[in-house]
Amino acid sequence: MNRHLVRLLLMLYPRPWRDRYGPEVVRLTQELIAAGETTPARGALNMAGAGLAERLRVLAYSTRSAVAMAVTALLAVAGSFFASGHARPPEPPSAASARTAVVKLTGFVCGFQLGSARGVVVPAADADAAAVAVGTGTGATAIEIPVDASAPDGLRPVTFPANLKKGQFVCVVAVPNSAEPAWQSADPVPPPPPSGP
Amino acid sequence: MTRDSIRGSSDRSILILTSLADWPKHGYALIKDIEEFAGVKLGAGTLYSALAKLEQAGLVEALPAEERRRPYQITAAGREFLYQRLTESARIAEVGLRRIAVASS
Numbered sequence: 001m002n003r004h005l006v007r008l009l010l011m012l013y014p015r016p017w018r019d020r021y022g023p024e025v026v027r028l029t030q031e032l033i034a035a036g037e038t039t040p041a042r043g044a045l046n047m048a049g050a051g052l053a054e055r056l057r058v059l060a061y062s063t064r065s066a067v068a069m070a071v072t073a074l075l076a077v078a079g080s081f082f083a084s085g086h087a088r089p090p091e092p093p094s095a096a097s098a099r100t101a102v103v104k105l106t107g108f109v110c111g112f113q114l115g116s117a118r119g120v121v122v123p124a125a126d127a128d129a130a131a132v133a134v135g136t137g138t139g140a141t142a143i144e145i146p147v148d149a150s151a152p153d154g155l156r157p158v159t160f161p162a163n164l165k166k167g168q169f170v171c172v173v174a175v176p177n178s179a180e181p182a183w184q185s186a187d188p189v190p191p192p193p194p195s196g197p
Numbered sequence: 198m199t200r201d202s203i204r205g206s207s208d209r210s211i212l213i214l215t216s217l218a219d220w221p222k223h224g225y226a227l228i229k230d231i232e233e234f235a236g237v238k239l240g241a242g243t244l245y246s247a248l249a250k251l252e253q254a255g256l257v258e259a260l261p262a263e264e265r266r267r268p269y270q271i272t273a274a275g276r277e278f279l280y281q282r283l284t285e286s287a288r289i290a291e292v293g294l295r296r297i298a299v300a301s302s
Binding site: 017020021024025027028029031032035037038042043046047048049050051053054 | 266
């Protein structure tokens with residue numbers, strides 16, 4: 001097989017696969033041709049078939065991951081709503097309009113765990129907890145972890161779970177600080193009239 | 198569906214693990230060994246697709262390259278996986294052979 005054809009065949013493989021196994025596949029194909037075990041045409045056909053199969057496998061995996069990530073993000077947001085509702089004091093009489101103001105999404109990060117990154121920083125000064133969803137292409141788990149309150153204002157580091165593996169995705173949703181409920185400023189309750197002497 | 202098409206990637210993984218069960222081998226040695234004991238001739242692309250999946254699953258691992266050839270060896274998890282699969286296959290084969298013998302007698 002000439003170099004041009006080999007390069008074209010290798011382009012059929014996903015890049016990470018090509019970088020890792022490409023030289024070995026080419027070398028083995030050339031060895032098999034040289035030993036008369038296969039013909040150049042059959043060798044090329046086998047490489048092309050395997051390359052396309054790898055492409056399809058990666059495509060199927062990434063589609064599943066994207067769907068799982070979207071579902072997890074929705075679950076995480078729902079978890080944030082739930083946590084906000086529990087942290088809220090008894091509703092004022094005109095809570096119908098206030099309810100939308102309570103659920104303040106202070107931070108949201110979604111992405112894949114890559115390389116040596118071990119956490120994210122939630123850009124929110126008023127977050128005291130974060131709902132973290134961790135998953136793979138086939139499933140997800142939602143957990144809640146505390147935010148490091150000793151960090152400077154505006155920076156709330158969230159450390160990923162230690163068992164998070166490369167390729168897994170994470171969704172982080174910061175939960176508003178219950179100490180300063182946003183609904184009070186959105187729809188203030190009139191203070192009681194001062195009692196005179 | 199032909200007999201060969203029934204053999205899936207699972208079969209290829211078992212063939213590779215069986216070939217690596219005694220000692221590490223590089224790609225060419227794997228293909229020749231599998232052809233010898235199973236009569237199945239794998240192509241280079243097919244072999245490395247299966248090897249990649251096995252390596253990702255932690256069932257085989259690559260050794261440092263020797264003369265530009267990289268040998269692969271079975272891991273402890275791979276040995277355990279192979280043992281379970283072969284035991285299961287042997288049990289099924291035993292039942293199948295017994296039933297064939299009863300039916301033909």
